[in-house]
Structure formats: C-alpha cells, structure tokens
Amino acid sequence: MASNMDQGNPLLSVRDLVTAFDTDAGRVVAVDGVSFDVPAGKTLGIVGESGCGKSVTAMSIMRLLPQPAGNILSGQILYKGEDLATVSEERLRKIRGGEIGMIFQEPMTALNPVHRIGPQLMEAISLHEKLSSKELLQRAVDLLRLVGIPAPEVRVSEYPHQLSGGMRQRVVVAIALACNPSLVIADEPTTALDVTVQAQILELIKSMQDRLGMSVIMITHDLGVIAETCDEVVVMYAGRVAEKGPVRSIFENPQHLYTKGLLNSIPRVDSPRKEKLNTIEGTVPGLADMPVGARFAPRSPHPQIEEYLKSEAFRSEKPGLVQVGEGHWVEDCPYVRVS
Numbered sequence: 001m002a003s004n005m006d007q008g009n010p011l012l013s014v015r016d017l018v019t020a021f022d023t024d025a026g027r028v029v030a031v032d033g034v035s036f037d038v039p040a041g042k043t044l045g046i047v048g049e050s051g052c053g054k055s056v057t058a059m060s061i062m063r064l065l066p067q068p069a070g071n072i073l074s075g076q077i078l079y080k081g082e083d084l085a086t087v088s089e090e091r092l093r094k095i096r097g098g099e100i101g102m103i104f105q106e107p108m109t110a111l112n113p114v115h116r117i118g119p120q121l122m123e124a125i126s127l128h129e130k131l132s133s134k135e136l137l138q139r140a141v142d143l144l145r146l147v148g149i150p151a152p153e154v155r156v157s158e159y160p161h162q163l164s165g166g167m168r169q170r171v172v173v174a175i176a177l178a179c180n181p182s183l184v185i186a187d188e189p190t191t192a193l194d195v196t197v198q199a200q201i202l203e204l205i206k207s208m209q210d211r212l213g214m215s216v217i218m219i220t221h222d223l224g225v226i227a228e229t230c231d232e233v234v235v236m237y238a239g240r241v242a243e244k245g246p247v248r249s250i251f252e253n254p255q256h257l258y259t260k261g262l263l264n265s266i267p268r269v270d271s272p273r274k275e276k277l278n279t280i281e282g283t284v285p286g287l288a289d290m291p292v293g294a295r296f297a298p299r300s301p302h303p304q305i306e307e308y309l310k311s312e313a314f315r316s317e318k319p320g321l322v323q324v325g326e327g328h329w330v331e332d333c334p335y336v337r338v339s
Helices: 002-006 054-062 089-095 117-126 133-146 165-176 195-212 223-229 247-252 257-264 305-309 312-316
Strands: 012-023 026-038 043-047 070-079 100-103 183-187 215-220 232-237 240-246 321-325 328-331
Touching (some): 012 054, 026 043, 026 232, 043 054, 043 223, 054 070, 054 183, 117 133, 165 195, 195 223, 223 247, 240 247, 240 321
Parallel strands (some): 043 232, 100 183, 183 215
Antiparallel strands (some): 232 240, 321 328
16 A cells, blocks of 8 residues: 555545435435545645535545445545445544544534543544553643643643634644544534634644645635635535636636636625625525436526536436546536536
C-alpha cells in the first residue's frame, strides 16, 4: 500500500459509489455513481444544496450509514489501496478515528451531553493507543490546548453544555485529530456558528492540516468556504456529480448550469443596494422521483429543454462525465451545460 502512495496515487479514491436506503415506499438511491480522488495533503471540497448526497457520501466512506436501512450497493472506496466498502468490521474500527477522523456538523449531538469532555477525548484515544489513565488525561488536555481552548485543565472536566458553540466545535475537532489521522472528513463544520467563529474553526482546521500533513474532505453548502480552503471541488446535485475539478478552474470557468447558478447566487460587494439575489428556479426532485437523465434538466434555462424532457434520452440514458480542461470534468449533457 505504501508503494502505491509513493507512486503518486491518491490517498482516497472513491469509484462509482452507489448508496441506497430501504424505506416504507421502497428502495431509494441517495448517492448515484459518485467518483472522486483525494490527494495526500490536499483539501477536497464537496458542495451542493441540502439533500444532494454530500453527508451520505461521507457516511458511506466511514460506513456509518444507519442500519439496516442504509446500504452501499456498489462501487469502491479505496483508502491507501484498501477497499473500505468490503473490509471487515474489525479492520474498519481501527481505521475509523485512527487513520480517518470525522468532524460532525452539530457538536451538541456529536458530543454526549451526560459525559465530561475529558472522558470523551480519552475514549477516542484509548480505542487506538494503549496508555495509562494519567497519560490519557494529559493527552486530552494537550489536545484541548492544541485546538485553542483556554484553561484546558479546567475545561477537560466540564460538560458540553458548559461550553460555547465555538468551543464545542473545537472539542469535536480535537476528537477527530486525537490519533493524528491521515484524512479528516469535515461535515459542515461551521454550521450554526457565527461568522467570526466560523473563520476561527476553518483557520484551525487549516493550521492542523499544515502541522500534521493530513488530507481533508470539506463538506459544505458555502462556496465561500470552498474558495478559501479547498484545492479541488466536487459539485453534487441530486446524488450525482455535476462538475468537479480544481477550485480556480471551476470558479473562473463553470461549465455546468447548476454550478453557474450557485456562483451567481452569491451576494457581491459591488452589487447595487437592495438588489434581489439571483436564485435557481425550481426545486430538487424527491429521491423516489429521480429521473434517469440529467437531474438538473427540469430546472435548466436551456431554450430547448422541453424537447429534452420529453425525449427517450431523458427517460433512459444516464449522462457520464466529459473532460473539459486539466482535471476539470462536467456532466455530459448539452441541456445542462453552459453554452
């Protein structure tokens, strides 16, 4: 496996991932053929509207899907050449937290409210390292200090509700970094935080990445976060990849109408006062009503879109991805492409 990394292979490679949930109404596919790479030491952003499959993709990588409803139907999740979709549960427990850490989006639910901060940190470490109680406590204090929590010797004995939202999120970051992972998945780590604290958390993750040399998957609906923190970006829509590539390339030259719509909806400093924000017309289809063809098509402003929506291609042909630049890929359907 190490030799694969030495030859320049990505740290994580997701290939044609399909994840579904069994519901009372039948099986619905939430992630449909998603593929991307995460290079060693780099940050990949996954962006899209709520419900597009971002978090389900992250949970699939960690195999933390709700059971028995959630299932990975097909595809590969290659971590250092090892397929996480098929490894044993015992091996997966060593990887989770040890080699791959996760920052959950809501710290108040990620942390156990009836346990003090220290034991929650110590548990994350003790699952992967054999240390004495004294050593575990010292590591917990050191981790709190590392993520910028003041008076860590005091905070380690406090409960989550005694900390501010920003401090709780720092604790969640500390747990994710407890065993110096190679990869951290940050699932909307700045949700429900004010702008100042958001900036502090993003800066903290970036500084920890520089210090530890880890890779990061940054999941967010905020394109500003993507622009500030990521090297590559995957734009997801309705469970599929609409566009992916280097951040600069996609921000400067978006090729998918959905990506362009997201960028146009960002408020601009030089916009006239009281001007209405641009929006993307229409709504995301429900999981049970997903078309086979280009899923953004019903919301597309393309002049011939009605012709496509009535066609056999829309009913039965799933578009692939086509390369439009160096590392830049977009959904191969002219009705959802920037003309």
